[in-house]
Structures are given as structure tokens and as C-alpha cells.
Amino acid sequence: MALAGLNVIEFAGLAPGPFAGLILADNGASVTRIDRPFAASSDVLCRGKRSIVVDSKVPTGRKLLEDLICSADVLIDPFRPGVMEKLGLGPELFLGDAVRKGLNKRLIYARVVGFPRTGPHKDMAGHDINYLALSGVLAMMPGTSEKPTFPLNIVADFAGGGAMCALGILLALVERARTGHGQVINVDMVSGTRYVSSFPLIQSYLGTGMLGGPRGTNLLDGGAPFYTVYTCKDGGWMSVGCLEPQFFKSFINIFNKSLPEDFSPLHGWKPDASSQFQTDEWPRLAEYLKQGFLTQPRDFWADVYHGTDACTVPVLTPAEAGKQTSHIPARHPQVSAPNQTYPDSKDVALEPGMHTEEILFSSLISSLTSIKMASQQLKPFTREEVAKHNTPDDLWIIIDTKVYNISRFKAMHPGGLSVLLDDQIAGQDATEAFFSLHRYEVLEKPQYQRLVVGIIEGEKPAIHGRIAGELSKVPYAEPTWLTAGYHSPYYTENHRQFQKAIRKFFDEVVYYDSIDREADGKRPSQSVIDQMAALNMHAMRMGPGKHLQGRILMNGLVAPEQFDYFHELIITQEFARSSLRGYGDGLLGGKVIGLPPVLNFGSEELKAKVVPEVLAGKKFICLAISEAQAGSDVMGLQTTAVKSEDGKEWIINGSKKWITNGTFADYFTVGCKTEDGFTVILVERGPGVETKQIKTSYSTTAGTAYITFDDVRVPVGNTLGEEGGGIFVMLSNFNHERWVMCCASARSQRSIIEECLKWTTQRKVFGKPLHSQAVIRAKLAAMMSRAESIQSWLENITYQMCNMSYKQQAGKLAGPIALLKSYSTSCGQDTARDAVQVFGGRGITQSGMGKFIEHYHRTIPFDSLLGGAEDVLADLGVRQALRGMPKDARL
């Protein structure tokens, strides 16, 4: 759907705001309604929305709102002027102003009010009828000569308010795609009503016959007998709207023919086609039609006019209209949505707060404690009151304005008791001391959140943890295209939306599983694999191509034919950012390298069997090439495949080593020595196949295996590519595999830079931040330069890939990709070494502040081996270049 991936925050209101939100939700946006505690909602425009209850009056609730808005694309503010400002959530906070930087400069801040925001009525309460009245449009409405009637609350609330607001949001999205900046959209229903009424207003100013005369005498306000409603014999009504002469002709001819033979209410006078614009005859014509319609029931007239050009149809009740239109096929979601007859009460009611937990969870502000804190007032204390709790048995501290009672916890504190009893800590503000020794996530753990007993009066927490989907504000922590104020020629608005959705998904679904599996050494949870499959992420990780055809990618955020290598780069980089490294390989890294030979070289029959179940995350595949005796030297492999006597099967014998995902794979893409040379064959797990876990220096979550094949029989139909043509199968695979590794390597180096910048800022040495030391800054400079150069080179190569055929890529990019891979992994090792120096002992400690550095440093050598050893690849790149040397080159 057009707006899939768009994140909208809608403050609860009635009519225009919810309608704008509904239009966005009907078109795929994720709309979250913010409800107030204990406030019932009578809104019925809730289709497809979620609700969270937040008390904006307590500091934690306000902070929660701020966080939610920070990660939103659109905010719908339905309040009177000044309400959001009073909450401290005005547009300047997010979009910035002369003094503030702005927390979310891409935000579209849509505000709907009744009376114009700056006019004399701005502070008055009002409703649709009042806005319609002030717009000048109510005075033009049909009615009696004494007073106009009004069209329910449709024109001001929904057309001039809600729909105009949605239109403004869409226009702002278009502009944001061009400029990268959000903006404030101001809608007032008086001006909106005038805008949607442009046609009648202009006609009226021009004094045309359409609407120029007094009410009830014009073409469109019931004055013309051929543009009005008539009552029928059974009390039903018919609408007549035959303005043009040819339509009137058709209408009057059918009408006259359908009347009883003796019908003659006006002493024999009978209208014909020429009567239409004889205005002095209009009273007679009106009477004639009125009497005529009364001769038959509504459905008679409906049948008579059905299928004609008389512009005459029955007036249906809402229920009849629902039935009548529900058969219309849904060409587009927004066309079908209004036709629904609302059979399900969930479409018209949204219980306030029914998604509170879900939303908090998905925002990683999810513990029950946070919910409580957001909806309940924490007890306020002064700093003087806290200072009195400074003895071992009554010990409180302040961290980021929150008051912790650590009297019982102190004995269990992993950092010991004495540090907590220090005069500078006990009863004092320990924020700085705490953050120089702990990661924020310590405070997010439920066992420590329970220690919070209050908050410092009048102060607001300033530090927050990881927020799902958020971009880091730390310099160099994001590539330039994701850094505010920078530009890139490579990424479109679709790539940006895609990145946002992917990051949110990985932050919410993958990050915690990665930490847990790294701790217990088990392979990634099947629930994560299934959630990825539901978004077709396993298919997208295979890159652009035919395998995406017919699939709905990321809930329709990107069309299969639109998906390019930059989308794939985004997935790989976001993946590298939010998962630990062994886990990243465990999460079907084997498929990324093992499935392409099947996709590109397998028979149709084999593909039909294997590809769907692998891309659905139901079966697993790995690439089994390297052996104890041969690695980069694939021609030296010793695993053999010989044909059975009847020539129908391969019989495979040998062993494979360091095979990622091998322990749990169902299929193995195996490199074998055959009579004709090197052949790649797909082997299904079965008799004769054995896999054993290898304990490597990185992680058991990757399922790295030692595999033995003993007389394993495989149909010859499982041959991938030509017999003896294995090297071509592998060569075409290598490019993509190595490029994927470069994407991941570039991104994980940034995460290390982010860790180092944070640490060197908060860690104090000789009373100053660690980065005040020139040697530390030199290391940071080297890390930043490496990460930037890899990303720039990578994006250039990715751009080439987007513009080359697979064959051209194999010819022109094998060398550059090999060089980039070799360069990236060598930079990664330099960065790991530098980071350990920056973190000192913590850089080799598996818990606490340096745990990610320890992990990176321990696992980085793997990068330089996987997909071809560093030196071998560098040499390959040079040899490729030499092959292209002009024959007549001279110095």
C-alpha cells in the first residue's frame, strides 16, 4: 500500500483529526492514537489504528510522548491553539527553531483547528455548523427562503478539515522526499470549507445562474425543477440532476411515457424538452414533476431510469447504499474502504489503551514498570530529602533525576559495596559516576527498575536507552545518507522509508534474540525466522531478481521490480548493526551463500522443491566448500562425487569443515571433485550425512559444522550447473557473497566507532574526558576514515551493480569487490585493535561497558577468512587489474 511504513501519531479527538488519520491508515500507514487516561472515546473512525494511553501530565508520560513523536513521520494535533505547546510538545521541539536543533526534523506536524488560528475567533469553541457559517458556504445552502439547511457535519469537519489535513500531509511528504525536511501543516475548517467550496463560491461571486440569485431560485440550490429531489408514492425519493439539455430531454421523455394515461394535473399542460430553461414555466414544471413522481413508488422510478442518461436515481438509505456498493471490486484500498458496511465492531470502536503494551514493547520502552511510570505519578522528592538517605541501611541515590533505593541491593551490587557508600554517591546525584561505569541497559532491567522510588521534583530525565527504529545522533555512527544535513545521490525516498521499517523490525525483533542466543549459544529462534519470512526478508536477502516476483515485500513497502541492490545493502547493514556477529551468521547466513547456486543453476524441478521452503524459513541450506585440506584453493578439494553404475546418481564421499549453519542445515550446496573437474551438487540431509559442531572463537549460534559424507547418494538432477563447471557456479556466487560481507563489515565498524565515541566522552582520565588525549583522538580519526572510505567505495560498487547485468558484474566487478572485501576486513581488524586500546581492560571483558568491543575483537578474524582470505583476494584484485592493462602501455 502506498503509505506502508509511514508512522503516524494521532492525538485522540473527534471528526477531522481522526478522519485524516483514517485516510492515512486506509492507505497502509501505521497510525497510533494517543488517548488520555480514564477518558472514554466516542470516536468511530478507528479502522486499522492502534491506541495507547499516556498521561501527558506526568514527566515520564510526557517523555514517552516525546519519544514516540521522535520516531514518527507524521503527528496529527487536533487541539485548540496552544495545547501542545503547554504540554511542551510544540512543533519547535521537533522541527527546531532559531535556538533549538529539533529532535525530529523530518516530522510532518499537522494541526487542525476550527476557526482560523490567528483570526478573531481563534480562542472560541465551535463546531462544523459554526465553521460552515463563517465560511460563507452555509448561506448558499438550499433550504427555505427564511433559512438554509446544513449538510450534517460533512463539509467543514470532513471535507474542509479531515480531508484537507490528509492532503496537506501528503503534499508535505512529497516535499520531504525532495528536501529531507518536515514542516507544520496548518488546517482550519473555515478556510478548508471555503477551499472545497471553490466552485459554488466563484459561481456566486460571478453572479451566474448557477448560484447568483436568492436561495432556492438557482440551478443548484433547489430552484431548478430538474435539479432536486422528489417524493414518490410510497414515501421514497428520487434525485433528479439532468442539468444538460440532452439529459433533460432523456429524462422528460421517459417521465412522460411512464405516467398513467389519464395523468393531467395541470389542465392538459405537458412539458417537453424545450421546457427546461423557460424559467417562468419552472413553477408549472415543478408541480408537474411533483405530481408525476407521486403516481408510482420509488423503485418503479428507479427501474424506469436505470441504465439511462437521465441523471435520475433513487435516494438510498445508508443501509441500502452499503449493500449496493459492497460488491464493487476493490481496485485500490482507499476505494474499497468507504464501501464497508462495518460488520465488525472492531472497525468502529477502539478501546483507549488496548495496544499500550504492544506499542511500548515495540518502542523498546516496554517493561511494565515503564507503563506504570507513564500512567502514574512517581513520588517527587527534593535533593535535600534524598540526601538524608545516606547510611548503609537507608541508602538512596539519584540517577538521571530518578531516585533509587539501594539499601537492599547494595550487598548484591556487582561493583561492590564500598563504591556505593562513598560520600559523593550515598544520598547524592550519582548520574555521572554511574554512566561512566555502566551501560544504560542496566537501568532497563526489571530487577533494577524496581529500585526506583521516586523522581526529583520539577526535573525531567535527559538520558534514554535504545529506541526502536531511531537513528543515532553520535557522529559517524550512521552513514552520511542517514545523517541529518547530508546528501546522497544513491538513495531514494523509498530507500529511506525501507531503512526505517527495517531498522525498527531489527531493533524490535532481532536485537534481543541476538543477545539471548549469544548468551546461551543456541541458534536463532524460529519465531524470528518466521517473522522475517512473513515480510519476505529471506527472499530479499538474496538480492534483486526473479525470486522476488509475486511476493509482497515488507508489507508492500517496496515493489519486487523496484527492489535493488541498495535495498539489499540496507537490509545487510541494518542486520549487521543490530545483531551480534555469530548470531548474524546463524540467522541463515548459510542461505545467503548456499541458495544462489540453486537459484541460478538448479533445474526447474529442483528449484520448485527447494527454493519456496528455504525462503519461507522452513528448511535451511548451507554452502559446503572448504575442507581441512583446501580452503581458497577450491580446485584442491578432496570430497569426491562419482556416478553410480546406472548413471542416475552421484555417490559422494569426503568431509567439509567450517561450514556456517551446517549443524542445522537440511540442504548442502557441496563442492565436489568429479571426473571432469570441480562440480557443485545439492545434497539433502539423509543417510550418510553427519554434522558436528565446531567450537570457533566467535559463536556457536552460527551453527558452524564439520560435515562428513559417507557414500551419500544424490540424484544427478541435483547437479548445479555443468558437470566440471563448478568454478563458474562459484565465481558468480563469490561476487555477491563478498559484496554482502563488505556491507556488513562497513556497518559493524560504525557501531564500534559509536561505542568508542560514547566511551571516550563519558570516561574521565586526569579529570577530563578520555578523548582529551591526542593518542585517543588519533585512533578515532583512523577508525572514522576507514569506515567512511569503505562505505563510499561500497556505495559506488553497489551503484555499478544496479546498472550492470549479472554477467557484466562478473566481468567488471570481481576485481574491485575482491579488493574492497580485502580492504574492509583488514580495516575491521585495525579498528578492533584500536578499540581495545581505547577501552583498555574492558575491551577484553565479556560483560559491562566494553562487551561489544570484546565481542568484535574476538570475532573479527573470521571476516578476513570467510569468502576468500584477505591476501588471496587482494592479489585477485590486482591480477584482474593487470589483465586489463593496455598492450601498448608505456611509462
Ligand code: HEM
Ligand atoms: C541503581 C544503581 C546501580 C546498579 C543497578 C548497578 C549495577 C551494576 C552492574 C549490573 C554491574 C556489572 C557490570 C555491568 O553489567 O555493567 C555494576 C558494576 C559496577 N558498578 Fe554499579 N550499579 C549501580 C550503581 C553504581 C554506582 C552509583 C556506582 C558508583 C561509582 C557503581 C559502581 C560500579 C563499579 C565500580 C562496577 C564495576 C565496573 C567495572 O568493572 O567496569 N555502581 N553495577
